[in-house]
Amino acid sequence: xxxxxxxxxxxxxxxxxxxxxxxxxxxxxxxxxxxxxxxxxxxxxxxxxxxxxxxxxxxxxxxxxxxxxxxxxxxxxxxxxxxxxxxxxxxxxxxxxxxxxxxxxxxxxxxxxxxxxxxxxxxxxxxxxxxxxxxxxxxxxxxxxxxx
Amino acid sequence: xxxxxxxxxxxxxxxxxxxxxxxxxxxxxxxxxxxxxxxxxxxxxxxxxxxxxxxxxxxxxxxxxxxxxxxxxxxxxxxxxxxxxxxxxxxxxxxxxxxxxxxxxxxxxxxxxxxxxxxxxxxxxxxxxxxxxxxxxxxxxxxxxxxxxxxxx
Numbered sequence: 001x002x003x004x005x006x007x008x009x010x011x012x013x014x015x016x017x018x019x020x021x022x023x024x025x026x027x028x029x030x031x032x033x034x035x036x037x038x039x040x041x042x043x044x045x046x047x048x049x050x051x052x053x054x055x056x057x058x059x060x061x062x063x064x065x066x067x068x069x070x071x072x073x074x075x076x077x078x079x080x081x082x083x084x085x086x087x088x089x090x091x092x093x094x095x096x097x098x099x100x101x102x103x104x105x106x107x108x109x110x111x112x113x114x115x116x117x118x119x120x121x122x123x124x125x126x127x128x129x130x131x132x133x134x135x136x137x138x139x140x141x142x143x144x145x146x147x148x
Numbered sequence: 149x150x151x152x153x154x155x156x157x158x159x160x161x162x163x164x165x166x167x168x169x170x171x172x173x174x175x176x177x178x179x180x181x182x183x184x185x186x187x188x189x190x191x192x193x194x195x196x197x198x199x200x201x202x203x204x205x206x207x208x209x210x211x212x213x214x215x216x217x218x219x220x221x222x223x224x225x226x227x228x229x230x231x232x233x234x235x236x237x238x239x240x241x242x243x244x245x246x247x248x249x250x251x252x253x254x255x256x257x258x259x260x261x262x263x264x265x266x267x268x269x270x271x272x273x274x275x276x277x278x279x280x281x282x283x284x285x286x287x288x289x290x291x292x293x294x295x296x297x298x299x300x301x
Contacts (some may be wrong), residue, residue: 002259002274005267016277035183044277057281082290083278087285096285100278118299122287137221138298 009133010049016042016059020117025064025076034062053087053096065106065114075108096122115143172224178245179216185209185292201236217290219256224267225263237271276301 005013018041020034044057058081065077083100102116122136178300186209221240228235261270279301286295 001269001271002261003267003269009222014277014280016274042277045279046283048157048283051242053283053285055281057277059278081278083232083281083299085281085283087283090181094287096283096287098282098295098299102300116300120286120295120298122285124287131286132245135256136287136293136295138295140298 010047012046012048012145014042014044014046018020020062023062025062025074027074030073030075032107051089053085055083057081057083057084063104065104065111067106067108067111071108071111073108075106075111077104077106079104084124092126093128094122094124113145115145117141117143172222173200174220174222176218176220176243178218178243179290180218180245181214181216181291182206183212183292185212185215212292213246213250215243218243221256232265236261236263236268238272 001017003015003114004137005011019037020039021108023034023039025032025034040059040061042057042059042061044055047054059079061079063077063080064074064081065071069140080103081100084118085096087094087099089095098118098120100116100118102114102118104116106113106116118138118140120136120138125133127133219240219242221238223238223240224236226234226235237260239258239274240256241258242256244252244254255273256271257274259270259272259274261268261272282289288294
């Protein structure tokens with residue numbers, strides 16, 4: 001289910017929700033059936049003008065996490081993602097940056113949380129209306145808190 | 149005098165053939181590229197690390213004819229003449245132009261809903277808000293170097 005606001009000047013707000021549709025997660029006894037109305041929900045704000053693009057989006061959802069030995073179980077996990085994006089246009093040059101924070105929190109006593117951060121930098125130089133020179137780099141880091 | 153005609157419009161919607169009204173928009177895209185890549189076999193870092201033996205390079209290289217982002221779609225916005233409402237819909241199917249996949253069609257952003265003075269409300273399959281936030285900043289969107297090789301979506 002989606003809601004997209006009217007244009008509030010350069011600002012657009014969005015909201016999303018989705019039922020889990022009885023997704024089965026995990027291995028008994030650490031299992032869970034996602035049968036709610038809003039097992040996934042998300043909110044975002046987007047600013048879009050000729051020279052500037054900015055967006056912030058948050059999503060809460062779920063996933064399954066394979067815990068390593070000695071536990072060796074698939075367990076349900078909360079999944080939270082926050083992404084920020086910024087783009088600028090200066091003449092023929094477009095610059096972009098995106099940062100994303102990911103958090104996976106397994107629903108298992110003592111299991112560690114995983115935090116991931118991803119980055120992207122991009123540039124596009126319009127040589128002509130049909131030709132753009134592009135460059136982009138992205139990287140990701142993962143931190144696992146506590147003992148796995 | 150407007151009020152006199154209001155009742156007629158729903159009737160016209162029912163009885164006129166679709167071609168007499170504003171026609172739905174048919175659209176599509178064929179996006180084929182010859183791509184030389186040097187990347188993780190599964191194109192996502194997390195799963196690439198699963199099948200590695202010690203001493204293996206995680207990189208695979210090769211040449212590919214790729215159908216990055218080819219699709220067919222139908223969409224329209226139909227004014228309902230009630231309270232500023234419009235019916236909106238979109239049916240969009242990814243089309244496997246290069247025949248690499250066993251599925252010819254895949255579901256892409258498809259929905260039906262209402263456009264209202266307070267925004268649009270619709271249900272179906274649609275990109276997550278986190279994905280939408282990338283805007284046009286991913287210069288290599290849909291290619292083998294799409295940002296989803298490093299990001300979650």
